[in-house]
Amino acid sequence: MELQHFSHSDHPLVFNKDERMGLPCYGCREPIFGPSYSCMKCNELKFYHHKLCAELPLGLHHPLHPAHPLILIDESTGYLQKENSKCIVCKEFCWEYSYCCYRCDFNIHIKCGVLELEAEFHDHPLTPICKLITFTCDLCGKEDKGVPNLCSSCGFWIHNKCAHFPEKIKVARHRHLLHLTHSSLELHESDSRFCQLCVQKVETRFGLYYCSRCDFVAHLDCAMVKENREDTDLQELKDEGLEHDEIIGTFEVKKINVGEDGTQQFIEIAHFSHNHDLKFTHEVLSNEKCDGCVQAILSPFYSCVNCSFFLHESCAKLPKRKRHPLHRHSLTLFPTEPGDFFFMQCMSSKMQWLRLSV
Template identity: 35%
Template sequence: MEIQHPSHSHPYVLTTDDSLTDRRCKGCGHRGPGPMYACFECKFYFHKSCIELSTQIVETPLHPLHPLKLEAEWGNKCQCCYRFCYFAYKCEECDYKLDPQCISLTPILKLRDPDHLLFLLDKVDFTRELQCDVCLVDFDGPRSHSPAFVCAIPRCDYARHLECSPLPFPESVRHSEYHHYHDLVYTKSAKEGGFSDGYYCDACEMPRDPEYPAYVCKDCEFRAHVLPSLVEKYENDLLARGASLDAFLHYFEAQVLRLRKQKEEKEAEREAKRQQIKALEDELAQYEASEVLK
């Protein structure tokens, strides 16, 4: 199947070649499985799902103030993962943008902060441009898919790893959700219990890095990421009862102050121009009067 799309002058060919799953989609900026439209000559690749995106207006908990509308334009940048993309869902009021992958993310926790509205997200494919504001380690690399708090304030690139957050990690938790009823003890690294193909979390069954904190059972071999342990422990306390708008209010207050300052500067410039015009008019009047007297 071949289509002509406004994003490119050449036609795209639909392919299900599994070898293309490591190619980064120009539409959303992410890699991923599934059929892709490809221009092999220019090495342009689009997920089939991105090409077929709906233009409907969507709402997302990452930007609770306004709905977002799909736009197609080269140079769009997602404020969640900071990857460039062709397709982006945009808030016209705030110029806030999310790519088609990040628009579907659901915050696990919301953290109140005087200056930021921090959402805890899991498995975000961050760009290497983004650094943790606490430890200054790039999000791209070994910790590229680790849980992180991302600020949802428009044009704010503040982000931090879960382990670098101010959350008070409890010394012990229980994982009743995963039918494990022994106490799990917090440890800064858990290098025991590895397999030939690596280390795994017994709660979510996903790979874990033994160099990073985990909750470990002293009675059996159960080891879990910090994230699922904290969610079960803290979601009743830390999940916001409705979106926390404090940080958004700070943002808009700053915008109002900036606009007021710009208005004052423009009025001062206008007054200075008026004075210049008046001085020129007075000078012209004096010149004309002197000409009459000649």
């Protein structure tokens, strides 16, 4: 697929469905991970674009300037060099694509003017807040003054730069893919973790790159450094079975309750160990045991309304696969007969060797 672009009239831009070199996009200056366009005949990095940036409309009507249509321009060409022609939102002159009204000296960067943004690692669209405010990014954990993006469904605030982090990445010092996570089921706020690329402490409340097979943790920025990244075909690694479902657990979320502080609670799930959906409850029970670890059931927990099946919240959220220091292979979680317990088995040696305990 080819595209004739206004910024490069000499040759058409060629589509690449999964660019992973992290080259800067000429349109928005953010690194490219995913679908992109580039010129295959010119050996210049300026002609690399995100798919969305390359396919921007040449003109549009924007709610921040309803009086006149805006025209897409290349800010680096030198047309906008006046103080009053800086971006109306971020007040900066960033040498990137922007939408301009020639009559009113109105200018807005494409990043500041976007009405909806999609991130690889987040399920919902992100909406830029077109106002300079002080906020803490929920992915990198840094406080900043700027134009954040908000997921209204999750109460999730994020930098524009952070929204472009890839969901998966390969670093040279680790043989498996690392997955970006900001709500890992295996990592908790109280855990003391160290980045295995820079050997500095990792704040697990925020985003990080993680390999569940090896319990390998890396800072977002450390994994993104060009010297640490390994440019490889991620599809080939995916075919080896390194699927994301190895770190998201053993259940499907049916219903979610979002609290006033933005925290999420899975109030109904479908768990791999049971035929019926399980509901979250704080009910106090006596003489009942968890069907995962066979320990006394304590509030809160998940239960089946159709039969006497109970799971601690922590047992329900166990990962499907996990590394253990006493064995060289990853272990897979299995349920036994109803009323018994979970156990972990090595699929390489086909030996059941670890009964679940909490």
